[in-house]
Amino acid sequence: RHHPMPQQEPDPTKKTLLVLGTGWGAISLLRRLDTSEYNTIVVSPTNFFLFTPLLPSVTTGSLESRSIITPIKYFLRFKPFGIKFVEAESTQIDPASKTVEILDSGEVHGAITKTRLPYDYLVIGVGAESQTFGIKGVREFGLFLKEIRDARKIRTRLMDCIETAAFPGQPDDEIRRLLHMVVVGGGPTGVEYAGELHDFLRGEVDKWYPEIAPHLKITLIEALPHVLPMFSREMIEYTEKSFADMNIDLLANTAVQEVRAKELVVKDTKSGATREVPYGMLVWATGNTMRPVIKDLQARFADKGQSNRRGLVVDEYLRVAGMPDVWALGDCTATAFAPTAQVAAQQGTYLARQLNDLARTNRTGNDILATCPPFDYKHRATLAYIGDERGVSDVSLPFWSNMVSFAGYQSYLFWRSAYLSNLYTLRNRALVAFDWTKEKLFGRDISRE
Ligand code: FAD
Ligand code: NAD
Known part of the structure; x- marks a missing residue:
């Protein structure tokens, strides 16, 4: 120590x-x-x-x-x-x-x-850093999920929307707007965030804010026809079906064109039609730049x-x-x-x-010796947590050319154990295991820090 x-x-x-x-x-x-x-x-x-x-x-x-x-x-x-x-x-x-x-x-x-x-x-x-494609209003009104401070900001903004929706006399349409949580980008960042948000809303907000909970809504917007393009077809289908079970609204073939303080302008990529979508919190996860x-x-x-x-x-x-x-x-x-x-x-x-x-060796500069092999990537697995104690996993096995795919509760347990063991230090493993136990026993904290 x-x-x-x-x-x-x-x-x-x-x-x-x-x-x-x-x-x-x-x-x-x-x-x-x-x-x-x-x-x-x-x-x-x-x-x-x-x-x-x-x-x-x-x-x-x-x-x-x-x-x-x-x-x-x-x-x-x-x-x-x-x-x-x-x-x-x-x-x-x-x-x-x-x-x-x-x-x-x-x-x-x-x-x-x-x-x-x-x-x-x-x-x-x-x-x-987070990609915005230069879309107007994203940096001003959206929240990213890349750095540790981003996660803290999202946690605070979420509780702010919920407390504001619970303000006495708040009109119904404003409650619905404030409780509409929109995630843009159906890559693994957007999907995993939507899943975690679902768990928090169903596990905590339903219990502590029953008067406004029925108005809560999560929408995931994706420009392509499907989410999680890097996963196998089975895992994509499982995720989309699970989101339907969890009442996470998936707006596929929909591209965000502009972000305003209280609404987004979205375009249907097939018909070309545009419309406005009111929102309370926007998490933007459309990849890297x-x-x-x-x-x-x-x-x-x-x-x-x-x-x-x-x-x-x-x-x-x-x-x-x-x-x-x-x-x-x-x-x-x-x-x-x-x-x-x-x-x-x-x-x-x-x-x-x-x-x-x-x-x-007595080399100068980064001249590579003929004996130095080039970089060779070995893909092990693609895993994601999608909410409701469900995971999706595509795993490559050594000496086996086919990939093994499995979804659901076992995949969620596999995701947890894989990441727990991948944490670099014993201290982090202990802290994460402690947080998971704490969540099971006492639920998540709803304070707006
Ligand atoms: P990073 O890990 O981003 O590190 C960059 C470092 O550079 C940081 O320390 C930063 O502070 C520092 N830095 C920034 N600017 C400067 C500067 N100007 N000068 C000096 N230093 C600077 N990948 C997976 O394989 N599996 C997953 O499950 C997975 N989950 C993810 C979940 C989320 C929410 C996100 C955002 C990404 C996830 N990824 C995952 C992707 C993975 O995090 C990245 O591919 C990985 O972090 C890339 O590593 P890196 O070292 O290139 O960059
Ligand atoms: P991504 O690039 O994987 O996905 C971004 C998605 O946003 C795309 O599907 C794209 O079609 C969509 N999009 C772009 N512009 C849009 C718009 N205007 N409106 C609606 N949708 C739009 O980004 P990511 O999820 O942030 O992931 C970044 C990298 O990190 C990837 O390589 C990913 O594999 C990796 N990652 C991996 C994991 C995991 O393995 N569990 C988790 C998170 C991230």
């Missing part, structure tokens, strides 16, 4: 490895990196790792936010050689001078808020093969095209793989091996 952080003075004989980010890719790399080989510096605006698969459960208080985050220093304290962590945002990457501009983006500022860090080797793992620091970098390397709208172009060794000694991994890259934690984590493991190997 009282393991101190190892200290390390920079060693001038070693190369400086700068890692941007403390997400799935970066943490997986740092856990396996031989830190005795480098002067390692990690820069990230969050001084913790967030276990994103359980983030939807934080929006309704099934899990507390601190149960699914781990301070970066907890990972690093067992390393025999120290790593320097700097809480800051990287704002400009300059491969020509081999420096990165960083900015203290916290609320408290000292005398210095901006500086440049030099590197010999750079790993970019800054992830992505590049962070500004990546957009800026790309723009300066457009003539060197960097013009993919999904992210940085890397080769099969994760080297960034056109930039010597720079690697990138995870959601900030454009590869053949989906932007998932599974991919980012495997890329982190792969890159750690490559960097350890690079330091031990």
Whole structure:
């Protein structure tokens, strides 16, 4: 418990490895990196790792936010050689001078808020931000589900809508609007959030606010004909049928065109007809887009093969095209793989091996030896919780070419046990197990913090 952080003075004989980010890719790399080989510096605006698969459960208080985050220093304290962590945002990457501009983006500022860090080797793992497609009003009125603070905001806004609907004399149509919870995007983020919201409304709001509960409504809006495009057909059908059972209204073939303070403008993608949909709370989950620091970098390397709208172009060794000694991994890259934690984590493991190997052989730069194999992704499973103690799972088995799919209560138990065991620390596993037990015994907290 009282393991101190190892200290390390920079060693001038070693190369400086700068890692941007403390997400799935970066943490997986740092856990396996031989830190005795480098002067390692990690820069990230969050001084913790967030276990994103359980983030939807934080929006309704099934899990507390601190149960699914781990301070970066907890990972690093067992390393025999120290790593320097700097809480800051990287704002400009300059491969020509081999420096990165960083900015203290916290609320408290000292005398210095901006500086440049030099590197010999750079790993970019800054992830992505929420996509809005530039649709008017999304940033102003919608809520995202990407960061831990987003989940807290959703929890507060939900209770605000409910308490406002319960205000004495509130007209019926206003109660209906305030209690209309809209989720945009039928990918796994939107589906899992809709499921968690269903559980909270049925489990808590029905009980504590019986006078307004009959007006509660959840609508999931998806531009394509079906939800969860990355799942097997059976799992998609099961999810859509389950949503019908749970009274979650699925508006497929419907694209949101504009968001206003109290209503959305939606378009039927088949007929082209538009209409207004009043709402109380809007959660926007339509995928990823590049962070500004990546957009800026790309723009300066457009003539060197960097013009993919999904992210940085890397080769099969994760080297960034056109930039010597720079690697990138995870959601900030454009590869053949989906932007998932599974991919980012495997890329982190792969890159750690490559960097350890690079330091031990007398190579300079990121020239790859013929013996270094390219990155090879092994897909294990795609899992989602869809509410009402039901899950959907598509699992790839070793030595078996077909995928095994199963849905329902067993799949929900599998989802829980898989994520519980995937949490990186014993402390997080204990906290999550405790939160689940607490929820079973006492229900979820309905306070608006
Ligand atoms: P991230 O994990 O997003 O990490 C990026 C890091 O960079 C963060 O530490 C961030 O603070 C930091 N950063 C941001 N800007 C800067 C900057 N300018 N400079 C330096 N650092 C910066 N995938 C799955 O495989 N299974 C799931 O069940 C699953 N569930 C998900 C549920 C939700 C709600 C969400 C949003 C995503 C889910 N994903 C899941 C996708 C998965 O979270 C991402 O693919 C994964 O986080 C990508 O890892 P990454 O390291 O590229 O980025
Ligand atoms: P996504 O890109 O998977 O899905 C976004 C959905 O929004 C799409 O189906 C798209 O058709 C729809 N959409 C886009 N614009 C729209 C509009 N204007 N109106 C209505 N619908 C619109 O996004 P996500 O769910 O945020 O997932 C992002 C990544 O994270 C994916 O790679 C996903 O696999 C991963 N993830 C995985 C899990 C899991 O494995 N359980 C959970 C969450 C996220």
